[in-house]
Amino acid sequence: MWRRCFSSGTSNFKSGPITRLKGQKWDALVIGGGHNGLTAAAYLARAGLSVAVLERRHVIGGAAVTEELISGPDKELNYSEISKFSKRDADAYSGYEDQLEKFCKLMDPLIDSPPPESLKYTSSFTDGFKDKIHKSVFWARFLRQGLSLGQKDIVEFMDLLLSPASKVLNNWFESDVLKATLATDAVIGSTASVHTPGSGYVLLHHVMGETDGERGIWSYVEGGMGSVSLAIGNAAKEAGASIITNAEVKQLLVDDSGRANGILLADGTSVRSSIVLSNATPHRTFKELTPNQVLPDDFIRAISYSDYSSATTKINVAVDKLPQFKCCKLGYPAAGPQHMGTIHIGSESMEEIHSACHDSAGNGLPSRRPVIEMTIPSVLDKTISPPGKHVINLFIQYTPYKPSDGSWADSAYRESFAKRCFCLIDEYAPNFSSSVIDYDMLTPPDLEREIGLTGGNIFHGAMGLDSLFLMRPVKGWSNYRTPVPGLYLCGSGAHPGGGVMGAPGRNAALAAIQDMNKV
Numbered sequence: 052m053w054r055r056c057f058s059s060g061t062s063n064f065k066s067g068p069i070t071r072l073k074g075q076k077w078d079a080l081v082i083g084g085g086h087n088g089l090t091a092a093a094y095l096a097r098a099g100l101s102v103a104v105l106e107r108r109h110v111i112g113g114a115a116v117t118e119e120l121i122s123g124p125d126k127e128l129n130y131s132e133i134s135k136f137s138k139r140d141a142d143a144y145s146g147y148e149d150q151l152e153k154f155c156k157l158m159d160p161l162i163d164s165p166p167p168e169s170l171k172y173t174s175s176f177t178d179g180f181k182d183k184i185h186k187s188v189f190w191a192r193f194l195r196q197g198l199s200l201g202q203k204d205i206v207e208f209m210d211l212l213l214s215p216a217s218k219v220l221n222n223w224f225e226s227d228v229l230k231a232t233l234a235t236d237a238v239i240g241s242t243a244s245v246h247t248p249g250s251g252y253v254l255l256h257h258v259m260g261e262t263d264g265e266r267g268i269w270s271y272v273e274g275g276m277g278s279v280s281l282a283i284g285n286a287a288k289e290a291g292a293s294i295i296t297n298a299e300v301k302q303l304l305v306d307d308s309g310r311a312n313g314i315l316l317a318d319g320t321s322v323r324s325s326i327v328l329s330n331a332t333p334h335r336t337f338k339e340l341t342p343n344q345v346l347p348d349d350f351i352r353a354i355s356y357s358d359y360s361s362a363t364t365k366i367n368v369a370v371d372k373l374p375q376f377k378c379c380k381l382g383y384p385a386a387g388p389q390h391m392g393t394i395h396i397g398s399e400s401m402e403e404i405h406s407a408c409h410d411s412a413g414n415g416l417p418s419r420r421p422v423i424e425m426t427i428p429s430v431l432d433k434t435i436s437p438p439g440k441h442v443i444n445l446f447i448q449y450t451p452y453k454p455s456d457g458s459w460a461d462s463a464y465r466e467s468f469a470k471r472c473f474c475l476i477d478e479y480a481p482n483f484s485s486s487v488i489d490y491d492m493l494t495p496p497d498l499e500r501e502i503g504l505t506g507g508n509i510f511h512g513a514m515g516l517d518s519l520f521l522m523r524p525v526k527g528w529s530n531y532r533t534p535v536p537g538l539y540l541c542g543s544g545a546h547p548g549g550g551v552m553g554a555p556g557r558n559a560a561l562a563a564i565q566d567m568n569k570v
Contacts, residue, residue, distance in 0.1 A: 079095045082327065083503070083542065087543060087553060090556030091541040093286045104295065106296045171532065215249075227401065228399055234401050245401045246405055304323070326539065328560070346534050346535065358512065360452070374483045510548055512543075523545060
């Protein structure tokens, strides 16, 4: 959910120069101007704190510099199209959606709140007592919501969390095409197969979002996702935050007591602050920016063995005409509903997805028949392409970080894989390849180098059940605080994980504000 287009709403963002950082001690510094870092800055500034956001790149937004989101569903059209494959599945689909919505409501309190982690720094009996009350209230509320589901739904919920996505979907549907279409949400951004236990949760995670109060509805954002990051950045600025681009952080500064008290920039500039929030990945935050001697050995060991594997590549394509799909004869001479949602290529069955995964995970090869999700935001958003031309985003699985048969640094190797993807699309939309004006490809190493995503993982770390909630980023440190007092984690590597929701940024900011109010 980070799909990049050719135009960027964040490119016109005017930030302050690095010189503004000097000669001042800030209340809070935020490392990284991604959407979570910007969200944290807005909340901190609204609380009356002096805040500066430090972004390494020339634009803000992180992985959401020009992201688009997918159109909402048409229930009647869904029913008629699913019926072409299975009337039974068409009848069952609304029940499937209702169940997922019910489970999403159960998860809402978990997403909106810091996990009930045990306090590491209890300054008084009163603080300890308040913490126990807070945890008791949290679990009591969650238990009440769970009981409101009833035993049958609780069993179904646990089955979803623990099962492979293939089992979940087999229980609902019979059509391979429908199951494969839904199953891609369970493997996006990961190296997992649809048969991997726990992939059912990732399926649920991708339907948790809402737009204007409507559950499961995603929307295109005019100007690309950069417009959202720009809006959050403007909200932070209006609240008083300073946002500095081209400001690469080299190291966290720690005082003699072991408390974070600022950062050192790559140009040698020291900037002091009372607290620091990191929107970088846990690996970059703790293994690259934080001095080793201030972190406990068991914590560093856990961070070192965290899973950052990724098999995701993004190709942004400029074309001179819309693809015309052989399977769609809906009578639309130009853009129709078949162009406005997510278009699934190369995954007509769950076994095809599994085979594509096996090529990568088992043999270290880019998939012979990649799983491709295509979106065409320019059919609705006329601001991102010239008249008569279109922007097409391809989200592709599976591409290993280090292929065993070549290197992503080799331009010929990269071009060969791009052509493989285009030829696969040609099978469904003839002449797609001939419509390509140019393209931009981001492989896992590119995502790591350009955006700072360790391993190219778009979620700042795997979203398996062993890496969620009280175990994110590692066991014992799930409430945004870290072993370094005054340092907080505010990115997707913290609870509740990946996706453009801003929850990690907001929750981390609120935790930091709570701590500062105690001082």
